[in-house]
Amino acid sequence: MKIKAAATFFIMSTTALTSCTSLPSSGPAVKDVEAQATARVTSAKKPQAVGIDYALVDLNKTVLNFVQSATTTSLVGGFGGGRGGAPSLPLGVGDIVQVSIFESQSGGLFIPNDAGSRPGNYVTLPQQTIDRDGTLSVPYAGRVRASGRAVEDVQRDIEDVLANRAIEPQVVITKVESRSAQVAVLGDVRTPSKIELTEAGERILDVLSEAGGLSAPGVETYVTLQRRGKSATVQYDHLVATPSENIYVAPGDTILVDRERRTYLAFGASGLNGRFDFEESNLTLGEALGKAGGLLDARANPAQLMLYRTVEKSFLSKLGVDTAKFAGDTVPVIFRANLRDPAAFFAVQKFPMQDKDVIYVSNSDSVEVLKFLEILNSVTSTASGVTSDAVSTRDAIRDLN
Secondary structure, eight states, rough: HHHHHHHHHHHHHHHHHHOOTTTTTTOOOOOHHHHHHHHOOOOSTTTOOOOOOOEEEEOOOOHHHHTTTTOOOOSHHOOSSSSSSSSOOOOTTOOOOEEEEEOOOOOSSSOOOTTTGGGSSSEEEEEOOOTTTTTETTTTTTTOOOOTTTHHHHHHHHHHHTTSSSSSSSEEEEEEEOOSEEEEEEEEEESOOOEOOOOTOHHHHHHHHHHHHHHHHHHHEEEEEEETTTEEEEHHHHHHHHHGSSSSOOOOOOOOOOOOOOEEEEEEEESSEEEEEESSSSSBBHHHHHTOOOBBBTEEEEEEEEEEEEEEEEHHTTTTTTTSSSSSSSSEEEEEOOTTTTTTTHHTTTOOOOTTTTEEEOOHHHHHHHHHHHHHHHHHHHHHHHHHHHHHHHHHHHHOO
């Protein structure tokens, strides 16, 4: 009877405390937030559901084969240029050139009769910059169109114009500075700058080298090539390991080098919860779990180690999954590993982690039972405490009387 009375008293006290608005709180209650909302966006069928469709994939040997052969982004696929010769570098606006004109003998248009005291039968014109209209100026030939044309073609045009005035003229145009054939290298390199291209042809790694190399770890560095409104990104280590990706750069290209710190999250019954850096190495699922403190022996369910990741639809198609029910080109996937299986430890050591992965270790069923028992224990302890407090109060009042 005493326990029953104490429990009744406890429930009534709890109800009274709950209804009291003066209890300390760090913020509004959930019911107040919901009640005072002007509008609510919820799912009518499943009010508590997020509403994101996902696939559950158990980690096994077959899955490992497809994960390890996952495709990466490509430069050569978007721009080409990995094979063949270097791109041609025509003259362009802003280029500084020098024009030399040769004649076969003295007494011509440019070489006087007393040419014996000259070092040769030619004249060199002052350096000049190709104008905004794309032309350069040559005496007795006028304005000659140069921008966008090969040096040989411009030389030939000048020779044709001077042919009736000079003696068998031959023209040589020398590029002093090629301002139109440059690429900009920006971001996480030691000396961001504009790199002048040469006729020899420069590739991605060549211009990165001229910019002083990377200022960040290669494993966390991405290289983006922008060209005429198009863009493609490749991981630096993949660029180095795949020669076909080291394509020729072209005038006007912009190369952005960006360090992206790779991180993953760990939640649940792991030794540590929070965000973790890959740092300067690649990680497997096993290594990432170890970095997060492993599994808590008293809480974790080893059969329910889960990794959350968004993958391409093609990955699920290779596994025989019907992807028609998923909208978009990517699918949220939960990879599940059963660490009660001894062979699963080999699997998690081969499963590569990716940036922004989420690891979740679920609690074992026994932990949930223990939580319930602890609640029951706290209720009964509180009830007995209330009875004892009531008796003590009664005695104290009697003593006062």
